[in-house]
Amino acid sequence: MKTEEDIILLVKKDKWMMDILKAARTLYLPDWWICAGFVRSKIWDTLHGFQERTMMADIDVIYFDDQFTEKLEEKKWEKKLRSIVPDIPWSVKNQARMHIINYLPPYTCSVDAISKFPETATALGLQLDREDNVILTAPCGINDVINLVLKPTPFFKDNKQLAKIYKERIRKKNWKSIWNNLIIHPFDID
Template sequence: MIHNEEDVIRLVSEDEWMMDILRRTQSLNLPDWWVCAGFVRSKIWDVLHEFDERTPLPDIDVIYFDPSNVDEETEKNYENLLKMSQPTIPWSVKNQARMHAVNNDRPYLSSTEAIAKFPETATALGVKLEYGKVVLTAAHGIEDVVNFHIKPTPYFSETVERMKYYHQRVSKKNWKSIWNKVELLQME
């Protein structure tokens, strides 16, 4: 079972495929890097649903924070390096120092701030390696993800426009069709 953040760290640490992803990402020496979102959430849900096989991911979200170089082409170069190291992985690399402009927001201060502003609390998760050990960031805790609750982060709850995007995204993702215990919480 998964009861706390240490359990999530253990799950990732014991998964050789995930550790390989983390080592490949770490080899880029990106500032303030994380592998996040579905990479972590799907692992937790797969384990809690007792799946024998990993649910395929549409992408592996790698983020970093480098305000000194916000050129999108740099992200593509990092993505290509990862693709060369492991071409079967659907890599996606984004510098969070430029994503505030894409999201019509004030500049982010770090990758962890950006993760906190992901649409769902259950997806606002990231992992990375520090000194050979897995580190987890969970801006809104892990309670929602381990209880299969889908709800917006406080950031997405702030405006009608963001909530509209949130609802469209959750509908499109249709997570319940994969993980039948998932429950979309209605927000008041």
């Protein structure tokens, strides 16, 4: 796996992932993406030669709508997704309000929010267009995820408070216990 096209092809061949993307598309949310572990875990599972998919705590659907920023709106969308695909742990978050929760300046769109995720390998998103073409966004690039490198996004690395959050995530998530070939950037080690 070397290019964005390789990642897109990997996703297109995965019926489960395509079904998840199709379900999310039915909501017609503005500026929507399925992101983070949904993409990263597939890549890391493939690079580790896993035959079984690694379980995920949730499927992160994000969107950007600065007109309706109530948390109840997100819950409504989660309920709708559960009615379409009930066995999925859906998590829907409007990025127009998430900056407040994370004590950050406002995001301008969903891709801006993705660029400010904690890890470069997690700063990924997928969506489908109307013709079922898979679209990948990788505002921090794909080099780290395809090379099994775990390091903070520039946004987290350059902020001492966020760097602490990042380091705690690395400790709690313990991804190396699942994907043992991960290379944790020296910045991450206390």
